[in-house]
Amino acid sequence: MFVSGYLSPSGCWGSLFRQLHQNGFRNTTCLQYSSLRTGIPEIADVLVDETSAAMRRSGTDGVHLIGYSLGGLVVRYAVQQLGLDTDTVTATTIATPHRGARLAYAGLGPAARQMRTSSSLLDDLPEISSxxxxxxxLVGSTSDRVVPISSATAGGHADAVSLSAGGHLGILDSPQLAHxxxxxxxxxxxxxxxxEKLAS
Incomplete structure (x- = not known):
């Protein structure tokens, strides 16, 4: 399940979609939502419902969540606050402002306000557990001028990956990201x- 970012079209996932399909991950879908009119908790509510529906359609017992920028915060909120952790196998956030982004002050709508560095929503989220x-x-790029690497990796979290290729938009097309x-x-x-391989 893909969750796009602030004002990002679902087509932004083209390169990663192709890589996933080539490697056997063919039950893919992208959440549709309005990032100008809807806040993160409301979008996360929709994600929970859409994920359940997608799992029923595909007959699977678990889901991989991949969120880009704002979409990563939607994923995090749904997993940490709305119980989606029970169905989630992996949660990947890409260029996500876990600690806020200063450029969000220039954005419009409730979701933009919730991405600001002073956001009470971000302050109230629990730490990400390993x-x-x-x-x-948690994937970020050292070339990202929109979401600093310190925010994208939640301050260098144990589950963080720092890439050198691609800025905030270019990271989605980066071969490093796909790998x-x-x-x-x-x-x-x-x-x-x-x-059993873990026990051996």
């Missing part, structure tokens, strides 16, 4: 399907 049910991956996401999803799927 030991819980969900396997996280990072595929490695994360692939290793987690191997652990799910072959837990």
């Amino acid at each position: 030991s819980g049910r969900v396997r996280w991956s 990072t996401v595929m490695s994360h999803l692939g290793s987690c799927e191997t652990e799910r399907r072959h837990p």
Whole structure:
């Protein structure tokens, strides 16, 4: 399940979609929402419903969530506050302002306000856990001028990955990103399907 960013079209995922399909992840969908009229909690509510519907359609017992920029905060809110952790295998956030972004002060709508560095919504979110049910991956770019790497990686979280390629928009087309996401999803799927390998 993909969650796009602030004012980002669903087509922004083209490169990563292709990589996923080529590697066997073919049940993919992208959440549609208005980032100008809707706040993060409301978008997260829709994500929970759409994820449940997508899982029923595909007959799967778990979901991989991938959120870009604002979409990563939607993923985080749904997992941490709305109980989506029970169905989530992995949660990947890409160029997401976990600690806010100064440029969000120039944005319009409730979601933009909630991405600001002074946001009470961000302050109220719990820290991301490395030991819980969900396997996280926080990906950021050192070339990103919109979301600083310190914010995208939640201050250098244990589950963070810093890339050198691509700025805030270009990161989605980066081969480094595709490799990072595929490695994360692939290793987690191997652990799910072959837990005996962990014990050996």
